[in-house]
Amino acid sequence: MTDNNSYDLIVMGAGPGGYVAAIRAAQLGMKTAVVEREHLGGICLNWGCIPTKALLRSAEIGRLARHAAEYGVLVPEPKFDLERIVQRSRAIAAQLNGGIRHLLNKNKVSVIEGEARLAAPGRVAVTRAGAEAGTFSAPHLILATGARARQLPGLEDDGRLVWTYRKAMTPDVLPQSLLIVGSGAIGIEFASFYHALGSQVTVVEVMDRILPVEDEDISALARKAFEDQGMRILTGAKASIVRKAGERVTARIEAGGAAEELTVDRVIVAVGITPNIENLGLEHTRVRLERGHIVTDPWCRTDEPGLYAIGDVTRPPWLAHKASHEAMICVEAIAGLADVHPLELRNIPGCTYSHPQIASVGLTEREAREQGHEVRVGRFPFAGNGKAIALGEPEGLVKTVFDARSGELLGAHMIGAEVTELIQGYTLARTLEATEAELIATVFPHPTLSETMHEAVLAAYGRAIHV
Template sequence: MSDTSYDLIVVGGGPGGYVAAIRAAQLGLETAVVEREHLGGICLNWGCIPTKALLRSAEAHRIIRHAGDFGLAADNLRVDMAAVVKRSRAVAAQLTRGVTHLLKKNKVTVIDGHGRLTGQGGVAVTKDGKPVAELSAKHIILATGARARSLPGLEPDGQRIWTYKEAMVPETMPKSLLVVGSGAIGIEFASFFHELGAKTTVVEVMDRILPVEDPEISAFARKAFEKQGMTIHTATTVKALKTGADSVTATLEGKDGTPQDITVDRVILAVGIVGNVEDIGLDATKVKVDRSHVVTDEWCRTDEPGVYAIGDLTGPPWLAHKASHEGVLCVERIAGVEGVHPLDTRRIPGCTYCHPQVASVGLTEEKAKEQGHKVRVGRFPFIGNGKAIALGETEGFIKTVFDADTGEMLGAHMIGAEVTELIQGYAVGMTLETTEAELMHTVFPHPTLSEMMHESVLDAYGRALHF
């Protein structure tokens, strides 16, 4: 067993942890990462990346299925689920190898094992219950991430009732599927399985799907999904799940309290996450935990001197890019880099890779009004855009929200093709504290989908040109 001292120890090698370690090494800090499973964390191995690979297969399936719309013929289309999953896993493996290379390139020490705080700057590392190393550092960043939440009576069994992990590696395509929860994870899986042939039902306890999005986006998304053939129940609770030989019977209860049973091949639970706060040595520290998440200040500091926390272990939004940004911010603050600013979570874009895609940044119209803003709102539909028509992707719209008095951009909300790529333009604008004037004076290239961003701004001020 080794005993080593570092300037910084990062516990967890996900998108927050490994990025923090690389930035620390760039700043001259002797750095170690302790990771118990896979470098890259859930995002690279079981979340963001492999799910996008699955969804890309679904997108290719959809395009081929509509080949006739483009003057092409494609016959005998079939799904090879084993090959779809194999590609997804290969993509994840490639990126994990990339993270390993980056850490080695930056001379970050990687220790395979489970890290646990031991007090006074200490971290004990074990593997399979056996001691591996006793480490010490002046600064320790906790980046242990989160896992899928399970509710009493709705526990996953890994066979018929799945979490995201099982949903990513199905051996066969279920003929019918129930997705519990309509946040980004639930809707992405619903979109994937439905496109590849599963009869899909989505249940959401809130009164609308994608509940963190602008209500107009949620309503449009629901209509689009139902048009595709999905069944959606909102304001509905799953009261019980009863497994059969190769099926699951779910008891649903709506607002009126009337129970309804549906039987499906498989169930995916997507009802949120809980932080991995267990067995990392918090009990003997001053670190505060609120509803399974570590409490930090604007610099990612906990109440325990020298201990920091980033990413999904802390508060919302629970997004990989938020974790990475926090990792850099935290390390630069530790290293004394000038000009570091606290993270403004209102400017973090969120993306859902369903079909049609959904993306947003900033305040919804509803939230802006609740905060006392008098607003101006612009909208522009995909059907009014030449590139969208040429692509055969005319479903969707872009919505922008401005402060009516100052012109400050408060938020932007999109649904449609490639909006997960478009949203960053508005995110940059909000970071630069842009107003409607700068956006109006920006020249957008033609023909592009991005022209709709310009038109939505113009529409907020009664100046739309193409609708």
């Protein structure tokens, strides 16, 4: 092994976990390489978080234009140019992909293009286009290979009539009718996007409510908002493909003991992820799997010495910001820094960028009660907030859950305009272990949407002013 092929750390995968791990390692003086088989930035930057937000921004502008007269602005009825919407989204992804390459080069991280496989302890073999591209060594190896869309039997992606997120992001035609299977963040975001562009959208969810990881009050308000917009929501339901004919597909939907056939132009399947663990050479290691995901300890170590794992290939929640934070913890622990702390999963916020937006952190009310907490719950509607009314966005709610004895903020749940930005205030409060006393004593600027956060805390203690 030559010195050129020897590193202190090799990262397998350059998504939001992998490239962050590589850059942080380089900052700490490690000779670092990252191996990537497809796109720097991973799914998030190229086919997930960022390009979907670009699509949703186009939908939002169209929605605002439709209501412009309500604000005293007279504009023609908007029309959507699907090709230009997709082109803008792809251009933004390409721009950021180039930015990641610049950051890696700036930090002197070696980028090795190809597919990585564990060849032996501390050694990684890389292939490119089916040919050997070299073997590289390092005492520390990080698996950051991410995940892909989960396929359901009978609902497999065919790239034409049945889509997963990747095709749904680059449609060549706007479906006049659309069936979305799964009502998590991905399914609901695509429901919002396509509905805003004019598609007739039906959402099918196998659980008894949409957005099932959210607080029940928020799920209920979200369902009402989407149905008021004209979407059809079916919960406690299952879907299967009956037939495909021409440019249409017919699905059988079973719900509440009844069944119906629904014919639509396209189907989007958004039912979770499958970790990318194939062909990594894990069978020759001590790595343990749990439901297909790699098991790690609080420092992201696997059971194989010198081998670590971060991001979607490991435990939930499967979020880009969780992967990036794990990257920092993992690398700083490898470097032996003294002030590294394990990741507190309950302090990871979750966001859905639909209209209305949904965001949350910590325990739901049900979870808090099930864990034995005596709780105090505060609710404050956006209808009581001057900024929300001025924006023309009075539909929304902020809900807080406190431990009645200690005043600890157990969870916060929000639906409404810009709540994906607001949630970080509660996330910081949980990280700092703030109680209701600190939150009540905090001065919130006026007029802002953030005042709803203050009022929701006050409401939990019978002190809300504007409701």
